[in-house]
Amino acid sequence: MTAVARPVVAPPEPWDFPEGHTHDLPNGLRLITYDVPGQYVLSVRLGLPVSLRDEPREREGVASIMARTLDEGTANHTAEEFARLLERKGVSFGAGMADAGLSIDLDVVKGNLEPALDLLRQILTEPVFPQAEVARQVRTRLAEIEQERSVAAHRAGLEFVRTFYAADDRSSRPTGGTRETVQAIIRDDVAAFHEKHVVAAGVTAVVAGDLEGLDVPDLVESALGGWQKGPTDRPRHLDHAASLAADRGRIVLVSRPGSVQTELVIGAPGPDRSVEGGWAPYPVLGFVLGGSPNARVDAVLREEKGYTYGIRSSFRPRRRGGVFLTSGSVRADSTAESLRLLVEILEGGRAGFSDKEVRSGVDFIAKTAPGRYATADTIADEAVGMALDGRTTAFTTANLRDLATVDRARVDAAYARFADGAGIGTGAPGAGWTIVMAGDASEHLESLRALGLGDITVVQDT
Missing domain, CATH: 3.30.830.10 (Metalloenzyme, LuxS/M16 peptidase-like)
Structure with a gap:
């Protein structure tokens, strides 16, 4: 019987993150595309440089309520109609607010990218924030606050940020706001925050997946090129270093x-x-x-x-x-x-x-x-x-x-x-x-x- 030499296991070669291609739109939006062959569900992501410190102190949580109600009706569609449109086109949509900024996620099958981008345009530029939907999300958030206080991990986390960060720093308070600030939020607060902060300047949009046969820059510019640019010289609170409590070591x-x-x-x-x-x-x-x-x-x-x-x-x-x-x-x-x-x-x-x-x-x-x-x-x-x-x-x-x-x-x-x-x-x-x-x-x-x-x-x- 002939012995077969065991193969030599070589160390892996250095690996690079996939290369992206950058396209800057006139309205200040930066598009980055990643062609990933075989990935026929495309991932569209937007990062908006909106800070929690942009919220009015007495309305903290308004950014989270806004993110939750972006797709709850647009200028031409009710909340129910828009939900059916998303479902019909196979679009999964989500939005959330964090310390890093406002993130918007959209996943769609390759063949429906164009209509999905139009739905995204409506979400970004034509939301109507119906009072009933805003009120529902406020109630939901208030219920979450009570639930968070009943869960030990959440309760400890809330006390940690309160202890660790200075009392006058936004980081010392919950991302989604407190009971007092959330219950004061009304539809006009949400609409005003959106109008002021959800603008194209400084936004990064990413489209990743199998892009063969798609002119993604053209599709994105057709859908989002008319999105209001907004001011480019406004304060960018994301560059703020959180202030720490002087007595945090306790x-x-x-x-x-x-x-x-x-x-x-x-x-x-x-x-x-x-x-x-x-x-x-x-x-x-x-x-x-x-x-x-x-x-x-x-x-x-x-x-x-x-x-x-x-x-x-x-x-x-x-x-x-x-x-x-x-x-x-x-x-x-x-x-x-x-x-x-x-x-x-x-x-x-x-x-x-x-x-x-x-x-x-x-x-x-x-x-x-x-x-x-x-x-x-x-x-x-x-x-x-x-x-x-x-x-x-x-x-x-x-x-x-x-x-x-x-x-x-x-x-x-x-x-x-x-x-x-x-x-x-x-x-x-x-x-x-x-x-x-x-x-x-x-x-x-x-x-x-x-x-x-x-x-x-x-x-x-x-």
Whole structure:
């Protein structure tokens, strides 16, 4: 029997994000197209540089209500008629507001791109915002607010931003507004916000999919070329760096009597993608600390101790600045011990990371990239996300190239830079971290105080 030599497995070749083609329309809209052969459901994405800070203080949440009612009737169609038109043309539509900006998603089969773009034109330029539909969405949002307060993870998240950001900064309040601001919103508020902010200047539109035989730039210009340009010199609040609370380095316990689990959120100021030394080490750090079941946090709290189903850590960049977050739930009877271990693990990053840990993070992020960006929708999402961050997907490719050079020394230096900037590891254990928990204060307060991590503020869950 002849032995067959085993094939040599070579390392993968460097991978580039798909190349896009850019077309600038006279009204200020930038179109980027990605031809992805075989992807016959086309993904159309729009990123509008609208900031939550554009909302009137007394009407916060109006941007979210506007996004939800864009397709609830146009100049020529009622809400029901327009819904039938979307369904008839096989169009999936969605819109949402976030700190990064206003995003609009549309997916449609290739053969219906032209009528789909006309429907998009009507959504963007001719919405009528019927009072009944606005009122319905206001009621829905108010119900969501009550629901969010009843879910421990949401409640802890709300308290975290309230503690972490300065009280006068928009980031300290919910994206979708509070009960007081949302219930005041009427149809005229929504229409006024749309007229002022939903304009073509500065918008990035992306079309990705099998584009063979389609003149996408011509189709887009025919549909959206008449969209009002709007002012190009208005303040761009997306460039605003969120103001942090001066007393953010503290512990807050949201009292939820009888809770069988405790929700934990631990955070600190993090970098944006322009950070000194490059962005590439930071996703690796997030992966190594709490990005997988084999990461440091879960290796101890889940696998060794059995305190949690899973806790995750990640660096979350904004256009300027960012935040590092570790969050998840633990068994109520392990609350104090879990917090002690978490702080110990996170602060232990200053002692460095192993070559094996770094390589596992680099390999996971780099080698899964071709799969992550294999479909038209993920390509379009990445392109719009980069645009709202003031970048192009050239950054995505360059970052993957840089990722290949990341080693233990760079990761250790990146964590030290982050920790120094956040004031972590100085003074008492836990200093510099914003720690928010939602659990039974009567059961855990004394054991938490015994940890010596700092003063604890108890907030009643009202």
